[in-house]
Amino acid sequence: MLAAQATDFPRWFQDVIAKAELAENGPVRGTMVVRPYGYAIWELLQEAMNRRIKATGAANAYFPLLIPESYLQREAEHVEGFSPELAVVTHAGGKQLEEPAVIRPTSETVIGEYMAKWIQSYRDLPLLLNQWANVVRWELRPRLFLRTTEFLWQEGHTAHGSAEDARAYATKILYDVYRAVMVDVLAIPVVAGRKTRRERFAGAVNTMTLEAMMRDGKALQMGTSHELGQNFARAFDIGYLSREGQRELAWTTSWGSSTRMVGGLIMAHGDDDGLRVPPAVAPIQVVVLAVKDEAIGAARTIAGELTAAGLRVSVDDRADQPFGRRAVNWELKGVPVRIEIGPRDLAAGAATVVRRLRSAKSAVALSELTPTVVDALEADQAHLLAEATARQESRIADVATVGEAIEAAASGWARLPYDVIGEDGEDRLGESGITVRCLQRPDGSLPVEDDESGLTAYVGRSY
Amino acid sequence: MLAAQATDFPRWFQDVIAKAELAENGPVRGTMVVRPYGYAIWELLQEAMNRRIKATGAANAYFPLLIPESYLQREAEHVEGFSPELAVVTHAGGKQLEEPAVIRPTSETVIGEYMAKWIQSYRDLPLLLNQWANVVRWELRPRLFLRTTEFLWQEGHTAHGSAEDARAYATKILYDVYRAVMVDVLAIPVVAGRKTRRERFAGAVNTMTLEAMMRDGKALQMGTSHELGQNFARAFDIGYLSREGQRELAWTTSWGSSTRMVGGLIMAHGDDDGLRVPPAVAPIQVVVLAVKDEAIGAARTIAGELTAAGLRVSVDDRADQPFGRRAVNWELKGVPVRIEIGPRDLAAGAATVVRRLRSAKSAVALSELTPTVVDALEADQAHLLAEATARQESRIADVATVGEAIEAAASGWARLPYDVIGEDGEDRLGESGITVRCLQRPDGSLPVEDDESGLTAYVGRSY
Numbered sequence: 034m035l036a037a038q039a040t041d042f043p044r045w046f047q048d049v050i051a052k053a054e055l056a057e058n059g060p061v062r063g064t065m066v067v068r069p070y071g072y073a074i075w076e077l078l079q080e081a082m083n084r085r086i087k088a089t090g091a092a093n094a095y096f097p098l099l100i101p102e103s104y105l106q107r108e109a110e111h112v113e114g115f116s117p118e119l120a121v122v123t124h125a126g127g128k129q130l131e132e133p134a135v136i137r138p139t140s141e142t143v144i145g146e147y148m149a150k151w152i153q154s155y156r157d158l159p160l161l162l163n164q165w166a167n168v169v170r171w172e173l174r175p176r177l178f179l180r181t182t183e184f185l186w187q188e189g190h191t192a193h194g195s196a197e198d199a200r201a202y203a204t205k206i207l208y209d210v211y212r213a214v215m216v217d218v219l220a221i222p223v224v225a226g227r228k229t230r231r232e233r234f235a236g237a238v239n240t241m242t243l244e245a246m247m248r249d250g251k252a253l254q255m256g257t258s259h260e261l262g263q264n265f266a267r268a269f270d271i272g273y274l275s276r277e278g279q280r281e282l283a284w285t286t287s288w289g290s291s292t293r294m295v296g297g298l299i300m301a302h303g304d305d306d307g308l309r310v311p312p313a314v315a316p317i318q319v320v321v322l323a324v325k326d327e328a329i330g331a332a333r334t335i336a337g338e339l340t341a342a343g344l345r346v347s348v349d350d351r352a353d354q355p356f357g358r359r360a361v362n363w364e365l366k367g368v369p370v371r372i373e374i375g376p377r378d379l380a381a382g383a384a385t386v387v388r389r390l391r392s393a394k395s396a397v398a399l400s401e402l403t404p405t406v407v408d409a410l411e412a413d414q415a416h417l418l419a420e421a422t423a424r425q426e427s428r429i430a431d432v433a434t435v436g437e438a439i440e441a442a443a444s445g446w447a448r449l450p451y452d453v454i455g456e457d458g459e460d461r462l463g464e465s466g467i468t469v470r471c472l473q474r475p476d477g478s479l480p481v482e483d484d485e486s487g488l489t490a491y492v493g494r495s496y
Numbered sequence: 497m498l499a500a501q502a503t504d505f506p507r508w509f510q511d512v513i514a515k516a517e518l519a520e521n522g523p524v525r526g527t528m529v530v531r532p533y534g535y536a537i538w539e540l541l542q543e544a545m546n547r548r549i550k551a552t553g554a555a556n557a558y559f560p561l562l563i564p565e566s567y568l569q570r571e572a573e574h575v576e577g578f579s580p581e582l583a584v585v586t587h588a589g590g591k592q593l594e595e596p597a598v599i600r601p602t603s604e605t606v607i608g609e610y611m612a613k614w615i616q617s618y619r620d621l622p623l624l625l626n627q628w629a630n631v632v633r634w635e636l637r638p639r640l641f642l643r644t645t646e647f648l649w650q651e652g653h654t655a656h657g658s659a660e661d662a663r664a665y666a667t668k669i670l671y672d673v674y675r676a677v678m679v680d681v682l683a684i685p686v687v688a689g690r691k692t693r694r695e696r697f698a699g700a701v702n703t704m705t706l707e708a709m710m711r712d713g714k715a716l717q718m719g720t721s722h723e724l725g726q727n728f729a730r731a732f733d734i735g736y737l738s739r740e741g742q743r744e745l746a747w748t749t750s751w752g753s754s755t756r757m758v759g760g761l762i763m764a765h766g767d768d769d770g771l772r773v774p775p776a777v778a779p780i781q782v783v784v785l786a787v788k789d790e791a792i793g794a795a796r797t798i799a800g801e802l803t804a805a806g807l808r809v810s811v812d813d814r815a816d817q818p819f820g821r822r823a824v825n826w827e828l829k830g831v832p833v834r835i836e837i838g839p840r841d842l843a844a845g846a847a848t849v850v851r852r853l854r855s856a857k858s859a860v861a862l863s864e865l866t867p868t869v870v871d872a873l874e875a876d877q878a879h880l881l882a883e884a885t886a887r888q889e890s891r892i893a894d895v896a897t898v899g900e901a902i903e904a905a906a907s908g909w910a911r912l913p914y915d916v917i918g919e920d921g922e923d924r925l926g927e928s929g930i931t932v933r934c935l936q937r938p939d940g941s942l943p944v945e946d947d948e949s950g951l952t953a954y955v956g957r958s959y
Contacts, residue, residue, distance in 0.1 A: 060564050061560060064562060066557070066559050066560065075558075092535075093539065095535055096522070096530075097527035097646055098599075099583070099645075100524070120585050123584070124583070124584040125582070125632075125634045126580065126582075126634030127582075134583075136599075147520075167629075167630065169562075171590075172589075182562075182588075
């Protein structure tokens with residue numbers, strides 16, 4: 034049904050997206066239709082992310098989709114980085130526009146323009162904004178969820194009164210928001226580090242990243258947080274009157290996470306039978322499957338009890354369709370717990386509980402069903418994280434040379450001193466389609482300042 | 497500070513949007529920046545709407561922003577209606593596109609294309625989809641919240657096995673979702689009816705609408721629900737195999753509500769002192785204002801208690817700024833309840849409670865604060881609805897001729913038999929900038945079928 038992961042991982046990824054009805058290609062090249070099941074995962078993820086973003090003090094706002102072309106040009110590195118990917122509106126309302134408008138590829142420029150208006154004095158700092166939006170970046174090799182011409186994301190943009198405050202906030206977003214969601218909600222372990230100079234966001238002075246290992250050993254960048262220094266403040270004149278009455282330039286940050294995380298969820302947890310969705314973001318945590326018509330009433334009663342216990346539950350009452358096909362379909366969709374109820378179960382006052390992560394079925398008394406399911410969901414959330422963590426650890430090889438790193442990257446990641454690599458080594462890795470995913474200090478913490486010696490590099494192939 | 501409503505309502509509207517920090521103009525003509533306070537109102541409104549939409553059985557999904565130009569052309573009335581408003585992407589990724597892509601003005605066409613793929617048999621019906629998205633319609637006379645080139649909305653799209661089922665669902669959305677949110681959440685009374693033929697959505701066979709009266713007597717269309725008949729099913733080949741094994745065309749609907757509702761909230765409730773936000777969508781339901789520095793601790797304690805009771809609370813601890821200016825600012829923002837706490841209040845074990853809807857202040861014992869505030873919010877929500885309902889009723893004049901209707905529309909709406917108006921009368925009204933807002937049967941219910949005789953027309957100026 035699905036291609037096997039070991040045989041053809043990219044094909045497996047495509048298959049599972051299509052068969053679990055997560056998404057499909059849109060009519061304009063590289064765009065994506067997110068189907069209800071895929072969108073429901075995104076909504077739960079979004080809610081978890083949004084709550085944590087607000088807890089840091091940021092407020093949501095909304096800035097326009099269309100940005101005057103001239104805005105992009107104000108920050109030199111930024112325009113250079115994004116120019117090749119822009120979609121441009123030249124005509125509107127039946128006329129040619131005087132100045133073409135680009136569809137936002139990201140919103141530093143337009144938000145910078147408004148921050149400059151809104152910030153007058155040190156009292157207005159920090160200004161902490163976030164928006165949930167669609168962005169468009171024309172992709173040469175589009176891939177559903179991972180690299181689509183249009184994608185959904187949140188982008189945070191903040192302004193601060195000092196470099197230290199900006200750094201502390203960007204770091205807080207990386208750890209307390211992004212890593213927390215990825216680990217606690219998506220059950221995906223991540224390595225936190227900073228990007229090398231060449232991998233930085235266009236216009237940033239420092240890019241921090243979270244890298245996750247997929248089941249094929251490749252890395253996926255799951256979220257990034259950037260210190261923009263005073264680059265955008267200078268370009269858009271984001272200044273403020275300090276406590277001492279001096280006019281100063283602000284320090285800004287930006288940070289983003291997108292529908293790409295859904296791609297990460299698929300590739301970090303899915304197996305040859307399909308998706309395995311962590312209970313925390315499972316649109317359907319429990320499906321109650323009536324084996325025969327006469328069990329439909331009982332299935333609904335059970336579903337009602339589980340729903341009342343706060344779970345997300347669906348009833349499969351298609352008793353006229355082959356049982357096996359229905360069961361396989363729910364496995365494909367990665368629903369954590371399936372409860373099968375047939376006449377025999379009913380007679381015994383029990384139901385059959387099948388968990389997506391285990392192969393054994395078990396009979397559970399109806400009176401024990403709710404606590405059993407609640408425990409199972411909690412255990413399975415932890416199990417997925419433990420499994421992914423063990424796999425990631427086992428596939429990171431400590432090596433000493435660039436050559437060994439290239440070898441190790443065939444099946445996982447390599448870890449080695451960044452001093453061994455250097456700019457030349459990055460070129461050599463690049464020739465083999467491998468990049469430095471991130472840099473850490475020896476104790477695993479984020480490097481500070483521009484000092485890049487004595488750092489550990491994580492190296493691998495990536496999406 | 498603000499223009500007076502009676503003197504210059506449009507200017508008052510602009511002023512209140514700017515001074516309450518709800519929104520401002522974007523850099524591309526007609527676009528809008530929604531600032532955090534305005535966006536927070538939208539989020540609460542969105543949440544209330546989303547919950548009710550899901551309760552009807554619809555699922556959220558996401559379809560692409562960019563639509564091939566050729567899709568728009570498949571439904572003749574649709575393309576005619578939307579062509580003048582389209583924004584067109586002609587270049588992307590550094591190249592001219594083979595086929596230009598339009599930015600969605602609405603998504604019937606692209607969703608129709610996918611419905612055709614997803615629907616095979618009667619078992620797949622009804623298919624109930626909704627999406628929260630941005631759309632772009634190039635506006636000649638843009639106005640914040642009411643008519644912006646880009647706006648945020650939800651658009652629902654459904655397919656059914658019969659005209660009756662489609663009609664029943666479109667009607668359910670109008671009443672159980674839209675009217676429920678407008679009345680119960682926004683505290684805005686609405687008149688439900690159908691649009692005349694000329695006011696129909698481009699491509700619809702029937703457009704149902706909810707019309708609200710603003711404080712200047714003009715009408716605002718707050719939400720519409722369309723029966724599309726088989727027009728889009730024919731254009732996009734949305735067919736299914738019936739229970740009897742026949743291939744049939746589906747019947748589709750679409751329905752939308754947007755950030756325009758925030759404009760409605762401002763104009764239905766605001767007064768010369770600023771906004772008056774219904775408690776149900778107030779981002780800040782209660783502000784606790786520390787009059788002096790020494791009251792800041794107490795203000796925080798009170799805020800903590802109110803937050804624990806489930807209220808949305810903010811503390812104003814800017815004790816170094818003039819008290820009067822702070823109080824006026826919270827009135828401007830329409831925060832329903834303001835609690836002032838100063839040294840004298842503290843000594844008396846009380847706080848001063850000021851409600852946005854009343855002029856009197858009252859001293860309330862600290863121990864009574866939470867229940868007092870909870871009651872006040874509930875009463876004020878009801879009060880706003882009652883006030884708006886009374887105003888609307890008092891400003892609808894029952895008239896007998898088109899001439900009288902034109903006269904009545906100078907200060908409110910006119911109600912008269914549609915048979916008196918006819919197509920000619922609609923032309924005459926149009927010359928005075930007046931339209932038939934909607935038609936009802938004499939008992940206030942929605943007209944059925946195409947029969948348009950014996951109906952009551954609501955006539956007025958509109959936004």
